[in-house]
Amino acid sequence: MSAAASCLYKAIAHRNWELADTIQGEHPNARTELLDWELITDEPLPVVRDPQPAFRAKVKREVAELLRHAEVLATMPDLSRDLIREFRGVQLKVGGSSVYLADQAEVNARIQEVIGGARTEILAAQPGGPRKREILDLAVTRDSAALDRGVEMRTIYRDTVRDHPMTAEYARTMSARITGRPARYATLVGDFERMLIVDREHVFVSDHIVADSPPHSAWLITEPAVVAVLAKVFDAQWGRAQSWAGELRTRGGADVDTVSGVCGVRTDRQQRGILRYLCAGESQASTARRMGISKRALEEQIAALKARWGVSTLPELIFQYALSPDRLVDDSAPAEDLAGATGAGSAA
Numbered sequence: 001m002s003a004a005a006s007c008l009y010k011a012i013a014h015r016n017w018e019l020a021d022t023i024q025g026e027h028p029n030a031r032t033e034l035l036d037w038e039l040i041t042d043e044p045l046p047v048v049r050d051p052q053p054a055f056r057a058k059v060k061r062e063v064a065e066l067l068r069h070a071e072v073l074a075t076m077p078d079l080s081r082d083l084i085r086e087f088r089g090v091q092l093k094v095g096g097s098s099v100y101l102a103d104q105a106e107v108n109a110r111i112q113e114v115i116g117g118a119r120t121e122i123l124a125a126q127p128g129g130p131r132k133r134e135i136l137d138l139a140v141t142r143d144s145a146a147l148d149r150g151v152e153m154r155t156i157y158r159d160t161v162r163d164h165p166m167t168a169e170y171a172r173t174m175s176a177r178i179t180g181r182p183a184r185y186a187t188l189v190g191d192f193e194r195m196l197i198v199d200r201e202h203v204f205v206s207d208h209i210v211a212d213s214p215p216h217s218a219w220l221i222t223e224p225a226v227v228a229v230l231a232k233v234f235d236a237q238w239g240r241a242q243s244w245a246g247e248l249r250t251r252g253g254a255d256v257d258t259v260s261g262v263c264g265v266r267t268d269r270q271q272r273g274i275l276r277y278l279c280a281g282e283s284q285a286s287t288a289r290r291m292g293i294s295k296r297a298l299e300e301q302i303a304a305l306k307a308r309w310g311v312s313t314l315p316e317l318i319f320q321y322a323l324s325p326d327r328l329v330d331d332s333a334p335a336e337d338l339a340g341a342t343g344a345g346s347a348a
Contacts, residue, residue: 005033012040013048097222100207104216107204114202114220118146123197123234124155136170148180156234156241159189162248172246186241186280189328193233200231239273242327243280266308267326274301275321278314 004027011020012034024031031040038054040046101107115122122143147153153174161167174183196204203226207217221227267275270291277287288298306312309320321327 004030009034009039012046099220102217107218110220114198118151118198120199122151122153125192125195126157127192127194133166153183155185156237157187159187168246168248175245185244187244188241192237197231203227203230239276279318
């Protein structure tokens, strides 16, 4: 209740009509408010009512209104599910949903909108190399808000960012956060497609269709089958990428495997898959599930790898793998093309 309505009630209770007229002149809604609360009678010279039953009636009405709103809210999940199902059904019938975004400002606005509504996960593949200072400063605020909501964030950069102080500083800042979730980063040698995947429901990709399209044009894709495939592509790239927390690369020569020399690849495809997951911080149980093998089989592979590098602990094994040319093998190619092959050396 407003202060004016309370003062008007007191003036009417004391039959102070001069004060009551003054209050109503300055606050025309005060009388209506008292009538709505049923605290006065509706007549030229109103009489005050007992506030106790009036307040009880008001509470009863408000509770009934809250219950009505609660019933509406309770139906919303089922309703939204039904409507989303209908919407997606129509989208599937007309060939899915892809929106071309030509203008850079429009692309940025849609990205901000989708990221702002992210609930669980943001996956980004950024092949453009080192980032500019103004882009990184904007990203800190935007990404921190998502991480504070508990959203998981993983980003793949090109290997060249390991030589770039500004990008390294950003990665160190975001991966060492002590509030919310930390971000996770990895780097990949060679080319890969730019994409941004949010909640595995929305994907932004570069344009490769429109002739003479602007350099920052993009497509926003929401068709479930296409989104699922692109998410699998990202997961495969993440499995091949090397975990990175913003440390700058040590200068002074090629990557060297201290056991076998510069060119000796010592692992097979399955062993490299195991080592990539372990380097990314996965537990042994999670690694076994992802590789589709038993925990005992995983333990036997790890023991064989330790013997191969002559180490006794898992951290030592991961360290030796990180120094070796095995980490550069591109296992996205068919298995028959990988025998003895190594990936490209570190980019300059």
